[in-house]
Amino acid sequence: MKILIFEIRKNFLKRYLFVTLCLLTLINIFMIYDYYKENHVFSTEQTNRSEVFWNLYKGKFKGKITNEKINALMEIYTPLYQICAVERSYSMEYDPETYTGYTFGDYRMLDLGFVRPMEYSYMYRNHALEIADKAMENLEFFRSVDNNYQYRSNLKIASLFGDRQVTDFYHTEMYENLFRYDFSSFLILLMSILALVPVFVAEKETEMNLILSTSKKGGKETINAKILSSFLYVIIISAWFYIFDFLAFSYFYGLTGLNNQLYALKDFMLTPLNVRMWEFIILSAVVKIIGLMAVSSMILFLSSIFRRALLPYILSLATVFLLMLFNEFAKMKFINPIELIANRELFKNTGFIKILDFPVHKFIGVILSVIFLAGAFVLATKMTSKNNASLGRMKERK
Amino acid sequence: MILKLDAISKSYKDKEALRDFSATLKEGVYGLLGQNGAGKTTLINVITGILNPDEGKVFFNDVDVKKMGVDFVSKIGYLPQFPQFYKNFEALEFLRYICAIKDVPEKTGEKRIKELLEMVNLSDVADKKIGTFSGGMRQRLGIAQAMVNDPEILILDEPTAGLDPKERIRFRNLISKFSKDRIVLLATHIVSDVEYIANEVILLQKGILIKQDKPMSLIDEMRGKVWEVKVDTANNQEFLDKFSISNIVFNEGHYSIRVVSEQKPVEGASSISPNLEDVFLHYCETGDGK
Numbered sequence: 001m002k003i004l005i006f007e008i009r010k011n012f013l014k015r016y017l018f019v020t021l022c023l024l025t026l027i028n029i030f031m032i033y034d035y036y037k038e039n040h041v042f043s044t045e046q047t048n049r050s051e052v053f054w055n056l057y058k059g060k061f062k063g064k065i066t067n068e069k070i071n072a073l074m075e076i077y078t079p080l081y082q083i084c085a086v087e088r089s090y091s092m093e094y095d096p097e098t099y100t101g102y103t104f105g106d107y108r109m110l111d112l113g114f115v116r117p118m119e120y121s122y123m124y125r126n127h128a129l130e131i132a133d134k135a136m137e138n139l140e141f142f143r144s145v146d147n148n149y150q151y152r153s154n155l156k157i158a159s160l161f162g163d164r165q166v167t168d169f170y171h172t173e174m175y176e177n178l179f180r181y182d183f184s185s186f187l188i189l190l191m192s193i194l195a196l197v198p199v200f201v202a203e204k205e206t207e208m209n210l211i212l213s214t215s216k217k218g219g220k221e222t223i224n225a226k227i228l229s230s231f232l233y234v235i236i237i238s239a240w241f242y243i244f245d246f247l248a249f250s251y252f253y254g255l256t257g258l259n260n261q262l263y264a265l266k267d268f269m270l271t272p273l274n275v276r277m278w279e280f281i282i283l284s285a286v287v288k289i290i291g292l293m294a295v296s297s298m299i300l301f302l303s304s305i306f307r308r309a310l311l312p313y314i315l316s317l318a319t320v321f322l323l324m325l326f327n328e329f330a331k332m333k334f335i336n337p338i339e340l341i342a343n344r345e346l347f348k349n350t351g352f353i354k355i356l357d358f359p360v361h362k363f364i365g366v367i368l369s370v371i372f373l374a375g376a377f378v379l380a381t382k383m384t385s386k387n388n389a390s391l392g393r394m395k396e397r398k
Numbered sequence: 399m400i401l402k403l404d405a406i407s408k409s410y411k412d413k414e415a416l417r418d419f420s421a422t423l424k425e426g427v428y429g430l431l432g433q434n435g436a437g438k439t440t441l442i443n444v445i446t447g448i449l450n451p452d453e454g455k456v457f458f459n460d461v462d463v464k465k466m467g468v469d470f471v472s473k474i475g476y477l478p479q480f481p482q483f484y485k486n487f488e489a490l491e492f493l494r495y496i497c498a499i500k501d502v503p504e505k506t507g508e509k510r511i512k513e514l515l516e517m518v519n520l521s522d523v524a525d526k527k528i529g530t531f532s533g534g535m536r537q538r539l540g541i542a543q544a545m546v547n548d549p550e551i552l553i554l555d556e557p558t559a560g561l562d563p564k565e566r567i568r569f570r571n572l573i574s575k576f577s578k579d580r581i582v583l584l585a586t587h588i589v590s591d592v593e594y595i596a597n598e599v600i601l602l603q604k605g606i607l608i609k610q611d612k613p614m615s616l617i618d619e620m621r622g623k624v625w626e627v628k629v630d631t632a633n634n635q636e637f638l639d640k641f642s643i644s645n646i647v648f649n650e651g652h653y654s655i656r657v658v659s660e661q662k663p664v665e666g667a668s669s670i671s672p673n674l675e676d677v678f679l680h681y682c683e684t685g686d687g688k
Contacts, residue, residue, distance in 0.1 A: 002498040010484055010495075206482035211543070214446045214476040215499040216468050222499060 003221055007229040011199050020194060021237070024187045028241060029248055031183050036252040039177055041112055052099040053113045054254070057171055061114055062256065065122055065169050077115055080107040118169045121264055125165035128263075131270075132162040153352050153359040160272060160350065166264045170257025175265055175277055178249040184241040185288060185341045191237050192296050193316040199226050200303040200385060201312055223385045227300060227378055234296045235289055242285045262347075272350040272361050284343055287367065291340030294370045295320065297377035304384040335369040399459060399550055400424055401445070401581055406454035408440055408605075415440040416605040419454070427577045429592025429613075430585040432602035433682050438585040439479065441602070442555050445583070446476055458551075472500065475549030477540040479556045485529030489520055489539055492528060493546055500547040507546065514542040518572060534565035541572055552582045558591050570595050593674045601681050608681045613674055620672035620680060625657045627667045644679045 042053045061069055083090045084107040091103055098106045135158040142151040203209040212218030258278040262268050275283065298319055302312040326332040333339045339346060346366060352359035406419040416437045432438050443449040445456055447463070447470070456463045463470040483492055490511065497507035515521045518538040528536065537557055544552055554573070558566045566588075573582060574595045584592060592599055592613070599616055601608040609616060624644070630652050641663050645656035656670070657663050658680045 006495045006498055009491075010487070014486060202484075206484065207478045207480060208483065210446075210448060210478040211476060211481070211496075212499060213448050214471055214474050215496070216472045216501040217499045 003217060003225040004229055007222070007225040008232070011202075011226070011229060012195055012233045014195075017191070017195055021191065021240070024191065025241070025244060028184050028187055028244060032181065032245065032248040033252065035177070035181060035183075036249075040173065040253065042109075042171065042173060042254075049100050049105060049109055053109055056099070057113070057256075061118070061169060062171075063168055065118060065167060069169075070118070070122070073110070073114055073118065077107075077110045080110060083107075113171070114169075117172065120266055121166040121169050124263065124269075127269070128161040128164035132158045132160075135161070148357045149354050149359060152357075156352070156359055157350060160274065164261075164263060164274070166261055168257070168260055168264075170260045170264065171254065172257060172260070172265050174249050174253035174255060175257075176267065177253060178245065178281075179265075179267070179284065179344045181245060181249070182342045184245050185292070188234070188238050188241050188292055189295060189320050189341075192234055192292065193299055193313065193320070195233060196230050196296055196299040197303050197309055197312045197316060199230055199300060200381075201306055201309045204307045205309065219386065220382075223382055226385075227297075227381065230296055230300055231293050234292050238285070238289045238292055242288070246281060267344070268348055270349045271347050272363065273347055280347075284347070287340050287343050287346075287363075290367060290374075291337040291343070291370060294337035294340070294374035294377075295323065297374040297381065301377045301381045301384065304381045334366055335373050337370050337373070339366055340370055399581065400457075401551060402457040402460075403441075403445070404455050404457060406441070406444055406451045406456070408437075408444060408449060408451050414605050416444070416451070419602075419605070419607050421600060421607060421610055423581050423583065425577075425579055425581060426597035427573065427582045427584060427592075427595050429596035429599045430583055430602060431587065431589065431592060431599055431678055431682070433587055435604075436587075436602040436682070437605040438587075438602055439555055440605075442476075442553055442583070442585055445551075446474055446553060447471065472547065473550040475544035475547060475552045477537075477544045477554045477557055479559065481536065481540050483528045483536065483539065483543075485527065487528055488525050489515070489528060489531075490524040492539070493543060496543045496546050502547050510546055510548065511542075514545055517575065518542045519568075533560050534562070534568070537561060537565070537569060538572065541569070541576070545576055550580060552576060552580055553585075554583070555585045556587070557584065558586065558588060566591070589675045589678050599674070599677075601678070603682050609677075616677045617672050617674060620658075620676050622669055623658060623660055623680065624670050624672040624676045625659060625663055625667040626670045627655045627657055627664055629653050629655060642679050644676050 042050050061073060080103065084104050090107070094101050095103060100106050100109055135154040138154040139151060139158075142148075142154060203212060212222055215222075257264070259276050262273055262275050262277060262280045263271050264277075273280065273283070299312070299316045302315050302319070306312045323336055323338045327336050327338040327342075343363075346363045351362040353362055353365040354360075355365075401423040403419060403421045403423075406416050407414070408416040419437075419441060430438050430441065440449065444451045458466065458470055458473070484495075487495065493511045493514070494507065496502075497504070497511065502510065512521075515524050518541060520535060520538055520542065523531070523535065528539065531539065541554070541557065544554070557573075558569050561569060570591065573584060576582065577595070584596065586592060596613055598610060599613050600610045601616075641655075642658040643655055644658055647654045656676075657667065658676050662669075
C-alpha cells in the first residue's frame with residue numbers, strides 16, 4: 001500500500017498535470033458549448049421557441065403518455081399540420097396568438113419537439129413486438145434444421161424485445177448529443193500519454209532503476225504498484241471528464257428523463273440493453289474506461305521498453321491515431337479499444353457472436369477481447385520491466 | 399562476514415568486460431580502482447544482481463547469493479553513478495520512499511532517517527525538493543539512501559565524480575564513518591578517493607584483477623620505480639611519449655617530470671617516494687605513459 005501511495009505521489013501528483021487538466025477541462029467545456037451551438041433544437045437558452053417548448057413540455061406533455069395528452073397534442077397540432085404541411089397556406093406574418101409568434105414556427109416546434117418523439121415512444125411497443133414475433137416464427141425453422149446457434153439467438157431476441165415498451169415521454173435531446181460526444185475521450189487519451197509515459201521511463205532516466213533493482217520491494221511490488229496506480233489515474237481522470245460532460249450537457253440541453261428507457265432514443269431502437277438512461281450513462285462510462293485502460297496498458301508497455309521519454313511519447317500518440325484509423329475497418333474492431341471508447345455503435349444494434357454454439361452479445365465479446373489485449377500488454381510490461389531491473393535468476397525466498 | 403567473488407566473467411558482444419575475476423572481501427573499505435571502461439561498474443552490477451555473469455558465482459558467507467534471493471538484496475546499500483533521484487520529492491519524503499522499497503519498518507525507518515540526515519548534514523534541508531540540491535548535497539543524500547536499511551555491504555559507484563575538493567573530503571569522511579562492521583566497495587578512477595581511507599585497493603584493468611592489497615604494500619612495491627627528472631622546454635615531449643608520466647610541474651624555467659619506470663629513465667633522474675597514483679599509473683597505464 002505504501003509503495004502504491006508513493007507511486008501515485010511520484011508519477012501523478014505533479015503541477016504540470018494539474019495545470020494541463022484544468023486547461024483541457026476548460027477546452028472540453030468550450031468544445032461542448034461549441035458542439036451544442038451547432039447541434040441543438042431546443043435548449044435551455046432564453047429564446048422564444050425554447051421557452052415555449054419547455055413550458056409546454058413541463059406543463060402539459062412530460063411524463064406518462066396518456067390518451068388525454070395525445071388528444072390535447074393532436075388538437076393543437078392537427079390544424080397546424082393541415083395549414084403548413086398539406087395546404088402550405090400558412091402566413092409568414094408575426095402572430096401574437098401563436099406560441100412561437102409564427103404559424104410555421106408552432107408547427108415545427110410541435111412536430112420536432114412533441115409529435116414525432118411521442119409517436120416513436122407510443123409506437124415502439126408495436127415495433128418491438130414485431131421483432132419478437134418474427135424471432136419466434138424463426139424458432140420452428142431453426143429447430144427443424146438443428147441449428148442450435150440460430151435457435152438460441154432468435155430465442156434471445158424474442159426475450160429481449162418481447163416486453164419492451166416506452167410508457168413515458170421525455171425530451172431526449174441531451175442524451176442523443178451526450179452519447180455522440182467523443183472529444184473528452186480524446187482529451188483523456190492525451191492526459192494518459194502525458195502522465196503514463198514517464199512511469200517506467202523516468203526510473204531509467206534518473207538511474208533510480210538501479211536502486212530499485214537492489215531493493216527488496218523494488219521489483220515485483222513496485223511494478224505492480226506502477227500498473228495499479230496508472231489504472232487508478234486513468235479511472236479518476238475519466239470520471240472527472242465524464243462527470244463534467246454530463247453536467248455541461250445537462251446545463252446546455254436541460255436534464256430530464258433520466259429514468260427513461262435507453263431504447264426511447266431512436267438511435268438505440270435496436271439496442272441489446274434493457275437499461276435506463278442513467279444506467280446507460282454509467283455503463284457507457286465504465287466501458288469507455290475499460291477501453292482507455294487497454295490503451296493505457298499499451299502506453300505503459302512502451303514506457304517500459306525505452307530508456308528515454310521522446311520515443312514512447314511519439315509512439316504512444318501514433319498508437320492512438322493508428323487505433324482510431326483501424327477502427328474504420330470492421331475486422332479490426334473486435335479487439336480495438338477505440339470500439340469501447342466510442343461505444344455507441346457497439347450498443348446500437350443487437351448482434352451476437354458464436355461461442356460453442358451459444359449466442360453471446362457482440363458487445364460482451366468485444367469487451368472481453370479488449371480486456372484480454374490489456375492483460376497481454378500488462379504481462380508484457382511486467383516481463384520487460386523485470387528484465388530491465390534484472391534481478392537475474394534470483395528467486396524470492398518464501 | 400565474507401563476500402567472495404569466484405571466477406566472474408562477463409562479456410558484451412565482442413568485448414570482455416570481466417575476465418576470471420576472483421576476490422574475497424571482509425569488513426572494511428575496498429577501493430576498486432581502474433580506468434574508465436576497466437570493468438568496475440560491470441563488477442558492481444554482477445555483485446548487486448543487476449547483471450548475470452557469464453561464468454562464476456558470488457558467495458556471501460559461503461552461500462550462493464542467487465539462492466539467497468531477496469535476502470541478499472536486503473543486505474545491500476547501493477549508490478549508482480550520477481544519481482538524479484526524484485526532483486519533485488523532498489529529501490525526507492525520498493528517504494521514506496527508500497524505506498518503503500527496502501521494507502524498513504516505519505518506526506525504525508523514521509529513527510534511521512533522522513540519524514542519517516544529521517550524519518550527512520542535510521537535516522536543515524530535509525523539507526527541500528531534491529531538484530534544488532547541489533551535486534554535493536545530492537551525493538550525500540545518495541549515501542544516506544544507501545545506508546537507510548543498515549546494509550552489510552555498501553557499494554558506491556564513482557561517488558565523488560563532479561564534486562569539489564571540499565565536498566570530496568566531506569564524502570570521504572562519511573564513508574569512513576559508515577565503514578564500521580561493513581563491507582564498503584568504493585569504485586572510482588580518482589586515486590585520492592581511496593588513498594586515505596581504503597583498507598585494501600583492488601586494481602582492475604581491462605576486466606582483469608591486476609592487484610589486491612593494502613595501499614601501503616602497493617606503494618612499497620613501487621619503491622625504486624618512481625623518478626624525478628628535470629628537463630628543459632624543448633625536450634619534454636620526448637619524455638611524454640617515452641615514459642609513464644604521473645606529474646609535470648613547470649618551475650623556474652624547466653619542467654620537473656615525475657616518471658614511473660622500472661629502470662632509471664635518464665642520467666640525472668633521482669629516485670623519489672612513490673604514492674598510490676604512481677601505483678595506478680604503473681599498473682593501469684594511463685594515457686601518456688607506456
